[in-house]
Amino acid sequence: MTEKELLERLARIGPTNTQTERMLQRIMNPSEAKSKQKRQWRWSYRIALPAMLGALLIGFGLPLLMNGEEEPAIVVLKPIVTPVPMSIDISPRGLHLPQLGEVRKFLNYNGSRYEFLNNGQPYDLSELKLEESEPLGKLEYDITVDMQNGGTNGYASRDFGTTYMTEGILYKLPGYDPAFRLAVARDDRYYIVQLVGHTDDSAIAAKDYVAAARLNKLVERVELLEYTGSQLLHAWSIEKEVREWVKHIAAFESAGKLTNEQYEQLAKARVPGETYKLRVVLKDGTAIDMLLTPRLRLISIGDSQYKLSDDWVTTYSYLFQSNNQ
Template sequence: MKAEEFSNALQNVDDRFIAGAARPQSAGKTIRFPWKRWAAAAACLCLLGASAFAARGFLLPAETEPIVQTAPAADSPNGMRRYMNWNGMRYEFLENGAVYQIPAELLGDAVGTLTHDIAADPEANAGKDLSSTYALGGTVYELKEYDAQFRVAVGYDGGYCICQSVAFTDGTPLDPAEYFALAGFPGNIQSVSVFDHGGSSLLAQLPKEETEQFVAALAQSVPARLSDEQYQKIGQAQREGRSFRVTFDLDDGTGYGFYVIPSLDIAMFGDGRYTTPADFSDAFGGFFAGLQQDAPPIY
């Protein structure tokens, strides 16, 4: 994806999602994984041991072919971000609907068909299960290497799209610790790449031996309750080249991308904005401070 396209995609995220991520949550309402809360806590204790995830099957067998992008996404005629809803989760289409070749051994069970057109009637359909802005009529499949609350695939027009969860359909933000455990991090991360904000220039790669500490620190992030002034500071940091695109390069050949603004102690996972812990700033603030990028052009 071109840098300007990537930047535009970020800026075009529906304001309702940002508002939902910034909205203070009532006591006790953090994430709707009640039975997984304890499992996630245990998983966090194991973040420093990739073998725990390997035992769960997150590491691909040596003979398994990787997932390969075979075609870029076509332009969206209505300018709407491509996303879908399933099982209480909102998923965005990776690369805005790029086509992937998924090996048969990685494709799981079919769980439904995208039926409800969000673009045609946002008010009626935006919160429905199996609703979508794209790939209507496509079949939703589980992916064997991932929990379905992290990623699913959509069979559409002779190929597959990959959809990655970004929030709950009611606007509740994701919990990074539980989310990373569902994704299999850090056990399935081959490397951590840091790009400029637009995602076009590789600035550095994190030393391999620091990957587990990096993931464990980010997993402690909490949803940020941002004021208008803080949102303005985020925009200023992006304009000044202090926002970085980080990609976890995964075993299956795909990547998981997000943003960090270390100078503001901010990370952006999916549709949420999060405050990073002191552990992250202490351990990696110097690493990011040493990276230089050109400020994006002002249009």
């Protein structure tokens, strides 16, 4: 077919002059047409590929860059049930205390006070292989012995002072901010300690406590129990309700140092119907217990007292009206 015949046939179909020229070029020069098409695809890739990579970075990479590391998985923390209650190991020092069960199990680290979870029961942390990580230090100072001697050494506020598991090795607990929880290893057993206050007895800001505990990520539900914890009165498990609770807790302000009169009122209110246990249940199987005294508008978080906000009272006062009339 000649060029003239081709043009006559195309004219009958009716393409535009521009279309005619393009079609003719593709027929007469097929190799050049393919090369041009490839260049167009390459150009499209140059535009589309960076856009796709940018979207992936925003969706997945940016959160990791902002946090500095990948979001840790939530590990269920399982306590090991021991046949008999554990006591403080003080026999090597010959100390005799008639009421060991009343000694509070806590330690000091980095200016903060941590209490042993589950009353000092060991946990199964063998899969975490803590010994492969760098230890934070060793529990050297026995607070109990020092207090028996009048507290002359000041171990009650010294870092690495403890009332329990002396000689234990401190480690970071994977998945938790060290400002909230730590692990203690001793005699092939592992223990968990949780932030309750500062060694100088100053209050922790509630919002800092919530942030360190990662409550926005870890909370599974919130429970209101009778003072002794034996009876469940109410529970919140819907995500919106749980987030509202976390928001309220973070907004609580420190009540400061209570007066002697306030301490007396608080002590008298530590009875069923006056004080309640607020339990924040975490996805790792553990919980944070707080004592709530609505009449005095106080809640304890760790060793400190906080004021219940007006917003909290407006939202939840209906739960306690029948008990406070």
